Amino acid sequence: MSKTFFLTNKIVEDCKQNNRKAQMQLYDLYCEAMFTIALRYVKDSFVAEDMTQDAFIKVFKSIKTFKGEVTIGAWIKRIVINQCIDYLKKKRIELVSIEEKELTISDDANWAVNEEVTTDIVVSAINSLPEKYKVVLNLYLIEGYDHQEIAQVLKITEVTSRSQLMRGKNKLKNELKAYNYV
Known part of the structure; x- marks a missing residue:
């Protein structure tokens, strides 16, 4: 020790x-x-x-x-x-519940970022997202929570957690694309 x-x-x-x-x-x-x-x-x-x-x-x-x-x-x-x-x-952040059939999952395999992308750039891009996506992205990607834990903490369904994560990832990807990082 x-x-x-x-x-x-x-x-x-x-x-x-x-x-x-x-x-x-x-x-x-x-x-x-x-x-x-x-x-x-x-x-x-x-x-x-x-x-x-x-x-x-x-x-x-x-x-x-x-x-x-x-x-x-x-x-x-x-x-x-x-x-x-x-x-x-x-602050009454609304995490909107959606039906599972409405999920659009981005293909994570197409996430290639330029070499100059740092953790600070990604965190900054996450922070620019709407709160409902930012919270789930932080909990999942940075803090390492799974969807069951996120659902319990935020008092939402696991489906909502998954949908917010996927939508947040898509928005994050678009944010990074806007600066030519992807």
Whole structure:
């Protein structure tokens, strides 16, 4: 086991005892990464900062329930994502349910991008999409959620998750085409 692993576990255990110094250490370790995740969902740095702060308040209130089944970073990340999704739901983002027969699936094999395309370019293109596509694309492509998890988190059907993903991929592809990246 690494020294960092033991140090992080010590910080978590101290946080469970309401040790303010440990809480600050945990916050310092993860705040930047969690802000970046929040920003992917809400697009606005001020809102992302609020989401991150609110998520850490939840983290410290519920840290005693952390069992170590996943890393502390993954556990915090889940809280940040849920915080952002709750915020977006409050903004009344509509994820329109469609019939499965209306699905048009793009052929992923025809996705060839130019060599100069970076992750930042793709993330920027995703962020320019409508919220209903951006959220599902982020959850699926970046966070690694499957359609069942997305459906549970967003309270939609798996069919809707799949359709939003496919439509989002098509819009993303068109966005990248507009700049000659595809």
